[in-house]
Amino acid sequence: MIEIKSVSKWYGEFQVLTDCTTTVQKSEVVVVCGPSGSGKSTLIKCVNGLEPFQSGEIIVKGTSVGDPKTNLSKLRSHVGMVFQNFELFPHMTIIDNLTIAQEKVLGRNKEEARDKGMKFLDRVGLKIQAPKHPGQLSGGQQQRVAIARALCMDPICMLFDEPTSALDPEMINEVLDVMVELAKEGMTMMCVTHEMGFARKVANRVIFMDHGLIVEDATKDDFFGTPRSDRAQQFLAKILQH
């Protein structure tokens, strides 16, 4: 579904990604972790072309992301993305947040978009919030709406960029629960997250990044059992103490 081949990226002189290669199969859940500044968010943003990269290739379901001839908007409309800061549109109601791209990008009519929006709002348990504005919702609720907004587009895969990092601890689980459910339904997911509990529960593979390099790319059991690199061991030791 997602093939990342020798991707490198520079900000001027500074290299943020070095020769990153990995794949995400259909229905696979891949967790990307690593210390901050390791390039994990940058990598996931390269997958839907939000960040350009200078060398290598990323192919999402047969479409090359880096190819200048690729219609990126069209590609992105099938690739759901959830951001650290939710990024709901504050000038619209919750339901309008869910319908606007369905109407303007996919060309669905109002009723169809609304029905779909309500269906997914219901799935994340927020149907009654439909007429409110994002500012009236808690962080956890906003992030669930953001997930519903992405699902409304019938995505072929979902990208999560630290979806729980901006949340108060007591709200993290309500978001993770939605993600776990999605994973169990067979959604293809690539998640940048520090939530190792989530990784243990549903990940097929775990990628560990450091200084722009993919240091470790292992199955969940291998990763949590015996990470090969010292760097990953140190990271795990630190993060699991919490």
Next chain:
Amino acid sequence: MYEMDWSSIPGAIPLLFKGLLITFEVTITAIVVGIVWGTVLAITRIGPNKILAKLAAGYVNLFRSVPLVMVILWFYLIVPQGLKAIFGDDIGDIRLTSALVAFALFEAAYYSEIIRAGIQSVSRGQVSAGLALGMTQWQTMRLILLPQAFRNMTPLLLTQAIILFQDTSLVYVIGLSDFFGTAYKVGDRDGRLVELLLFAGAIYFVISFSASLLVKRLQARFVK
């Protein structure tokens, strides 16, 4: 002691009202054209085309560095030549036309700075979110960025409009009878300049002050 005599005002009301309409015409045209053209300038300035961005920046800096009175005079001298070249000698009263053009182009420079700040006040993440949903750059600009930007900058745009309303009185340099110009002429005619100018000042004050109170109330609502 100077004796105030307000008796010439009631008879001059229709004339003053006509002047006030001219003032509003210049103000509203400058606001509408200024915001539209200012938005184009602002988007160009932060857009990807470096040459166009430089040109837009040059335009804004030029108009912001020149006194308004001079711009009004320039256009009074230039616009007629341009219009004559296009429409021949029969172009009617060019004072209003040149004032409209001058104010619109001048205000656009100020509005574009407000609008640029407004656009930049919306977080980058909002653009990413729009793009990630498959929207084009233009859709993201139109549906996500600009509505939020205009919301954030409405108080500033209105404040600028109030300043503009007062500045329109500068058209007296080209002899256009706006509200201030008319008041001056009537006062001069009747030898009651002081009364007429006090009266005109009071009207400017009432309109501007009520408008700024309105802006304050709007602002309070937006902040909430």
